[in-house]
Amino acid sequence: MSDPTPTAQRSGVSVHFRAVTKEYGAQRALNGLDLEIKPGEFVALLGPSGCGKTTALRSLAGLESVTSGELLIDGEDVTRVPVNRRDLGMVFQSYSLFPNLNVIENVEFGLRTRKVPAAERTARAQEMLERVGLGDFAERYAHQLSGGQQQRVALARALVTRPRVLLLDEPLSALDAKVRTQLRDEIRRIQLDLGITTVFVTHDQEEALAVADRIAVMNAGKIDQIGTPEELYRRPETGFVANFIGQSTLLTALVHEGRIALLGREIDLTEPLPEGALARVRVRPENLALESFEHGEGEPGRVVTSSFLGSLRRTTVHLDSGLSIVVQHSAEDTPEVDQQVRVRLLQDVVTAHVD
């Protein structure tokens, strides 16, 4: 295991999953997963519980052997390379600091296995600890640290060897909300600093949207769609993605003369659909407006719940047509439960699909 020159900051390497399948008995955790990650890119693997995110990450790390398919790092086939020779840094969901070693010894562990001389080892470990904001904690043991601090040390330990790829499996899920956003942004900052290719597993879409260059939405063992946060948010290619990224409501309407009627309005379509087809449209809470029942336009309904989100509110309305729909609006409007309101679509043009 040759170590890169101590001063040169390695720019990221590429990672390829090629038709990776992983079976646990009859259970298919990965089902022909294809994923291409560019050098230095921060990719979030996002998806519901059990969709295979952890399995994908562990396969790349070499902690699981794949049933078929290939894994390439920097163009090199690593499918059969054992975990300790893959030169990757990993941060686990559960706390994983070695309890018999103190913080700096933990961070030095990977450098010891690479036979880095003692003086350089300590200097590099200390530098990395300072990078994660724990320069003064070198002598502590894991049980003397908070959860967030432990994960910082784990991050420093994974990064100090200058691995080819950084793998993070829900590293923040055991932390409370405030520490979570803080550490999340810090991980992103350090990642950009080092330019290291990073795969970040999460089931929290907000987390993925906030830090990733691209998000790969996983469903049932494969990637449903991969794209920048904006792409996924604005142009979801499947109902699954649309549903998973952001909140949305599915509306259906018949196509008539190239237009459809939604929430009491005639709307244009971005792409033409055949006359009489049943068009399906996803609308997001921010593309809807809440109007007064007496004076406004839109489809009538009754308020079910309304929640305060700081600068804005989200209100669920049960439409008279039988559908429930979520509307986002200014926090100054405070609808009451059971109040009669109208919901209006703010878009003039929508993208519709037919099945």
Place this chain on the structure above:
Amino acid sequence: MSTVKTLGSARRVRASHSLAPRRPFATTVLVVIGLLFALPLIAMVEFSLRTTTGHGLEHWTGLFDPANEFRYRPLFGGLVESLTLALIAIAIVILMLLPTTLLVRLRFPKLVRVLEFITVIPIAIPAIALVVGLAPVFGASIRIINSGTVVLGLIYGILVLPFAARALDASIRAVDVPTLVEAARSLGASWPRVFVRILLPVLRRGIVAASFISIAVVLGEYTIASLLNRQNLQVAIVSISRSDPYVAVIFSLLALAFVTVLLAVIGRIATPKRKVFDV
């Protein structure tokens, strides 16, 4: 580890509140139990000090009288034999039971129950029944290995399984061993390095506890050794008690003291100098 810690502090908190038994009651219980343990010991000491004229140290000093060396030689021989047997049993625990337990935990978690069951078997089978089954094996093995001590040591290795397995298991459960191993592996460590640098130190308490309990079991074992005609410490004590009951009692006391000292020493070793586990 954090769970262990929480439990510990929870227990402490509870103890200081009304759920704990009242002090006089607790004291009474302690005194009664203490007497229960102390009475036989006091009686033994008293017995070993009896002389034809009253009380004295003559049986104790006689132990070191070269004139008696011939009579006591089997005792010392039995002691050496028992210690050798204990070492073999410990070797089996560390070289076979520990790797097996780790392998099952890390690679074949479905077999955890099976292993648990297998390790309890020796405790469920009475020693007599064990010997009936082991005697032919013992005879056959001696022809191959040609050392009664080694073969009996292997048998003792089986005998201590239930106790040693519990001790090891407790220390393995106290930490997230699979994650620690994966973390070490992902940092580039080979399996031997993971074992020496991470597993042995992290599981040190369990290993030491398992070794100690093995020594205690082996030093106290009489039935199997006697039925297989091996001269270990207990067998020697019993046979000498027929001619010299005083020396038998003295040796029993010394064995007890030895185990107690061992417990203290090992307890000291097991506690890391830098406080790693504050349990």
